[in-house]
Amino acid sequence: MSEKTILVIDDSSTIRKLVDTHLSPAGYHVVLAANAEEGLEIAKEILPDLILLDHQLPGTTGYEVCRQLVDTPELCQVPVVVSSTLRKKAYAEYVEMDNVVDMLPKPYTEELLRTTVGNALDTAAMIVTSQAAGTAVPEVIHQTGEAALSGSLACFGIRELLDFLNNGQKTGTLEVEADRVRLRFHLGRGRIQAVYATGLSSEQIEAIAGQLPASLATLAPVLKMTIGGRSCAEVDGFVQLLDQKVLDPRLMSKLLRFQAAMLVRLAFSKKLDAFRFETTPSTNTLHQNLPLEISLLALLVEGELIAGNVQETATEDRRYARVAIRGQNLDRSGLGARHLKLLQSLAEPRSVDELVAALGWQREEVTQVLQAFVQADLVQPQSASSGTPFVVFEPDAARARTLRASLDKADSTHRGKVVRDRLALQLVFKRNPPRHLVFAADVPEVCQLMHQMAERHPEAFARITRIAMIEDPRQMSDDLWQQRLGFVPDIVLPQPCTATDLLEAVQTTKPPQQAPAQQPPAQQVSVQQAPAQQAPAALVGGKA
Template sequence: MKTATILVIDDSATIRKLVDSHLSEEGYHVELAPTAELGIELAQELLPDLILLDHQLPGTTGLEVCQQIIAIEKCSNIPFVVSSTLRKQAYAEYLQIPNVIDSLHKPFQPDLLKMTVANALETASMIIQSQSSGAAVPEVINETEKAAISGDLTCFGLREIVDFLNNGQQEGMLEVESARYRTMFFLSQGRIQCVVSPSGDQSLVEQRLPEALKDLSPLLKFTMSTGFSAQMDGLVELLDRKMLDPRLLRSLLRHQAAVLTRHCFRSELQSFSFVAGQPVPKLFRRSPLETSLVSLLVEGALSAPGSELDDPEAMGWTRQGLRGQNLDRTGLAARHVQLTSQLDGPPQSARQLAERMQLPTEEVIRVLDGFAMADWVKTEPLVEQKTALVLEYDPGGSSLFRKYLAEDSNPWSGKVVRDEFGLKLLMKRTKPDVLVLSIPDDAPLAVPSNILADMETLGVNARVGVILSANHPAVDQESAPGVEAVIRRPYSQRDIDIAMEKLAGVSIPEAQVVNA
């Protein structure tokens, strides 16, 4: 790879030191000339890619030096950037010289210096040729291809656009734009290959770098660009020579993609465009991510500051449709894939899910945050779960209760048994909120004494309902103390609903009281 050579002709030691320091950091080869005579000599010797020329030189002017240099045949195409404290007044003198393509007003900031030099190197040959021939100078360099599809993001979400393109196996560049930033997703074979943002905030990515990657933070100025530059070619060359650890670089690129993707989902996006066939930049072809949107969103959530996360205690998480995705190809960690299997059924809090998965609660909160951005999960109000144990001798009644307790639409869970021994075993294992007991026709209308004794021994303080035949007399607190709900045979699912609501403490309109 050829390194661009910059010749600085300036009598100020301060300016020479500043330019040398900052341009060398950018990978340029810098040569310094404190006098016009040495500058003209070095120009012939080095044939630099660009000359940064001071307008006010001892005994002469930058204009005279420029004219002398370009009069030399082999130096006739060298581009110049003129620097001066006189601003427009000085630059006006160079308007008729095609080799002078830009000006740099003193005093200047290092960032402006770098930007001016980079732009001059990229556009110099085209501008010199255009001005020498009198042709019009193009407004845009490397004008982008026409977008295959484009639109605003007020009707569609970014997730929908990415899914649409990946499901269609589209290859190209998806560009999304907010008020301040542009972010590009390069897609191929239904996967995200890289994410870059030339105008993005580098510090956003840098601040969230894990400790193992902090030494690579200077590379972000290159990896966040679209990748078509001499500096990026240098990184590729380092990879080819095995002077840069490809595993660490891949981790850096993945972290960058995760942070930028999350930032897009948290920003107010304005528009999108997709350029089909736009190739993945060379560096990312050497180290493609081959990942999914949800994987990047989860990784972005794992590195996000705690202030961005929210876990409402009164809300639970439940699964949404995953649109037929193959979870094995998402790029998610195995434990995070397993978490999705715990999200079927009624909503669960992050703490409950963490206990079931034996994972840190904070990790589960972060993963769920990423899932929510991908529309994989949603939050719903938590319903307090209650436990019921049912003693029912009748097979038909047992079947109805099992069906009721298995439904996700009610707050009940529990077991149905057909003998008192089984009931006692279950009371040992759990402390039920409710007991529903079947009373035989020939038994007295009361909670059996042995069951009462077991409840006292085991510390069970449950509300009690009973199942009676149609022949049993009416029930009241005097005839059946402690009984709070009665179900008469034959009964239906609706009868169970009303009785269980009553046992849960829900007020029941008198017209709905079950055959009491």
């Protein structure tokens, strides 16, 4: 902050020392005078920015000093704050004094002293001028007017709002209200630079500080100052120490990142009410010098890794699938490649156990990162018993489009997709093999691919239910199927296949690995099962 000169005229040595002790560390240049005569002489010499004047002085009063200041051309515009233990009785005397801008009742706290002085310096020139001219002053100074964006968070989440600002590369401050707490996200070109909060109780601040990692534990007192986002002298002092290389900026960056992660986690644990986004630049020097340049997703993951509750996601009968976000490029700045790998592994639903086996992580880390993705609405939990996954391989564009449309309209808990090319099919099997494979057996290229898959991966291929689609299933026999595919399909559906036939086959048929060992695939339950002597494979939706 720019150094302002404060002249203190007070006969109490205790008051002079108190003011000097509290204002000097705040960046003010404090000059002390023990009586009126000395104070007026010093005022002419230094031309202070503000005079803090005692009402009762030896041999005179503050009122007489104010009159002399007004009568001195070079001092008539210097603002004065009068301080007294008499309070209302003293205030009445200064009603007609244009240079008196505020009153400071004794005794006062350090916070009241600093607030009164700061406000007087910000408003002094306007108040002195308006009082001299007899005009009214505005109720609010530096008023920003209407917010660039504001509203309620009743119908959408904070992640959607921050995504919108990120995609627009907006710079400004997003303030979110939650009960009595107000959270402020400072954005630079759409990315989070800092997160602060006001209205936190002392217990909440202590709880956050108590979760500091061992490497940052000694900075707990600093966190209690920075968490509110105030540009106080202590914080400005930290910035100077960083500039002078006395403090390690990496350590402070870690502290600010921890602070942001914990406040973001707090935001997602509360019912959010309203928001307001303003494009006015921030004056906080700390995050201007140490911007985080991070995404909401990275902060959510970090918050869960620090303080996540594993029990929230450690449910056995649950699978997780990635949710597609339309029309946006999700910002993942600050999210490590390790945790991004988990997100990429969820193109198909997977359980926690499957992810632990695939990634080789500890179960605790998997569940914590999953919880962060669920909070961000990027991953959706599903009941493992709600349906079985299937994939339909149909290269014909018209038939694939018709089947996909009918599946979208169908009321079913079973999860499936229709793919048209070999690469898409291989990608599905690589990420998360389905329990049922449905394929167009009347297409030679498809039959050739099925034959290759059965030969190259016999164990994996045998663990899924193989459902063939063909125009006339009655013409096929076991020998013909063996020649065409290298195996006999478990279920045969007529082409063109309908969603009803397909879903009924999936619903009533268990994958081979779940079926009793003594039950051959050809005798699995189907809607209409052909007699064994006519078609060994189960026939669904056709006539024997």
